[in-house]
Amino acid sequence: MTTKFPRNQAAIAGIGATEFSKDSGVSVFSLAARAVKAAVADAGLEPKDIDGLATFGPNDSVAPNLLAPALGIKSLSWYVDQFLGGSVSMSILGQAALAVSAGVAECVVCYRALNGRSGARMNGSGAFVQRPPWDMQFKASTGYIVPAQEIAMAARAHMLRYGTTSEDLGRLAILCRNNAIDNERAMMRKPLTMEDYLDSRWIVEPFRLFDCCLETDGAVAVAVVSADRAKDLPHRPVMVRGAAWGGGVNLINNGHTDLADSPATLIADRLYGAAGVGPSDIDFAELYDCFTYTLLSQIEGYSLCDAGEVPARLVEGSFSRDGGSLPINTAGGLLSEGYLHGMNHVFEAVEQIRGSAGPRQIDRHDTALVTGQLGYVSGYSSALILEGAR
Amino acid sequence: MAPVLPIPDRDSEPYWAALAAGRLELQKCLDCGHWTWPPRPICSFCQSDHLSWREVAGTGEVHSWVTTHNVYSAAFAQLVPYVTLLVRLDEQADILIPGQFRSVVEPYQGLKVRARTEPLTDQIGELSWEVDG
Numbered sequence: 001m002t003t004k005f006p007r008n009q010a011a012i013a014g015i016g017a018t019e020f021s022k023d024s025g026v027s028v029f030s031l032a033a034r035a036v037k038a039a040v041a042d043a044g045l046e047p048k049d050i051d052g053l054a055t056f057g058p059n060d061s062v063a064p065n066l067l068a069p070a071l072g073i074k075s076l077s078w079y080v081d082q083f084l085g086g087s088v089s090m091s092i093l094g095q096a097a098l099a100v101s102a103g104v105a106e107c108v109v110c111y112r113a114l115n116g117r118s119g120a121r122m123n124g125s126g127a128f129v130q131r132p133p134w135d136m137q138f139k140a141s142t143g144y145i146v147p148a149q150e151i152a153m154a155a156r157a158h159m160l161r162y163g164t165t166s167e168d169l170g171r172l173a174i175l176c177r178n179n180a181i182d183n184e185r186a187m188m189r190k191p192l193t194m195e196d197y198l199d200s201r202w203i204v205e206p207f208r209l210f211d212c213c214l215e216t217d218g219a220v221a222v223a224v225v226s227a228d229r230a231k232d233l234p235h236r237p238v239m240v241r242g243a244a245w246g247g248g249v250n251l252i253n254n255g256h257t258d259l260a261d262s263p264a265t266l267i268a269d270r271l272y273g274a275a276g277v278g279p280s281d282i283d284f285a286e287l288y289d290c291f292t293y294t295l296l297s298q299i300e301g302y303s304l305c306d307a308g309e310v311p312a313r314l315v316e317g318s319f320s321r322d323g324g325s326l327p328i329n330t331a332g333g334l335l336s337e338g339y340l341h342g343m344n345h346v347f348e349a350v351e352q353i354r355g356s357a358g359p360r361q362i363d364r365h366d367t368a369l370v371t372g373q374l375g376y377v378s379g380y381s382s383a384l385i386l387e388g389a390r
Numbered sequence: 391m392a393p394v395l396p397i398p399d400r401d402s403e404p405y406w407a408a409l410a411a412g413r414l415e416l417q418k419c420l421d422c423g424h425w426t427w428p429p430r431p432i433c434s435f436c437q438s439d440h441l442s443w444r445e446v447a448g449t450g451e452v453h454s455w456v457t458t459h460n461v462y463s464a465a466f467a468q469l470v471p472y473v474t475l476l477v478r479l480d481e482q483a484d485i486l487i488p489g490q491f492r493s494v495v496e497p498y499q500g501l502k503v504r505a506r507t508e509p510l511t512d513q514i515g516e517l518s519w520e521v522d523g
Binding site: 134135136137138139140141142143144145146148149152153154156157160201202203204205206251252253254255256257258259 | 393394395396397398399402406426427428434453454455456457458459460462463465466469471472474476478483484485486487488489490499516517518
């Protein structure tokens, strides 16, 4: 499949992050400002150089029209303020790459800031604004309210088709935890055993506590400029080689009949077509792990191994940071580093590609798959292929 | 604690009203015969505008299920742990409708279930599922 994506024409030149915590003690606005300033400084630029801003969130981030004046941006050339959560997280990067390669904007900062634990929580408490009623009307009234339930429903279907077990999901939780232990940004750095995992309380069967990611306060920002401009900036440019978003369905219908099928298959061919690479070209992957099962489903759906084979490959250590053929979630992911709605996966991918991941650095680190949440909840999926400039 | 009422829209009002009257009704396309759920203004298969609300048998098979232990809404605090089914409707394979499971048996994939309705208001009914037969 060929896709007319402006391959390698835009690059991530800077990254910034705040501390990840359970209570930031500051406003979401403040978190966003800190991360954006850090990202442009990392790129060797200044806030006044920003002419595009992109963010996403279910009414819990800070809009570009609030942030731009605070950053001293005289006239914003371009913006995206995308409603919804992790499913659209990589789409704002893809859109920034389109804008920069088209020349509509010269320096776009993509950011996500949230007080996800101390403020607006995903369970609907705090100041969280309810999602629009269109699909929620068919779910919330029956007590089917949150993504944990919807993804657990898919996990169950996978267990029934392939014999996937709790221990298989536990191995994914442990893998992420192991990768967080030496990550100073990570919120969960204590080793996790299979016994700890199996003893943890049920949240939504078949999910236990450690199948679920962390509610987090924090912000991450990344600065996107043209590939030409990135060459003159301090760090190794991280090219947006390809991106794809869309694809999913919410509430299973329109010919989709089985939750065990990964919704990633709906965008995977387009993603690889956009990038002009295949799954075997991927050195490492940062996969959206709001729950353990979404990791498994994406490994299958992005064709990193055959459907049903993830458990055996986990036992073999294929996805381990230490010697695995395809390391995943090298900083601990949303499960153990923090829930920055996928943007921390971009941050880590850039660190790895630059070779600046410190104790976490992997050997083969040129080409990364970075993904957002799968469809079936919001109806969208999104993913990027990032590549270090040669 | 009062039940959580769905917020109907102009496309879904007849669906909720039918449930209030004790019937599970879906939109059937008068041109191609395709069933559409959730309620939409046009046929998802042929995009025709000619949809008609028709009662379905109300039977289906369990595709998947979850047991919720965590309290996500005060309205469901007394109910945990509760089982939510995703039911594949007998009329059409790609229609999978969630709802609480009212029978006290362990669900399994393929378990035959039947829709139960309960009025919440004059215009809004609740859909749940129980073992068929």
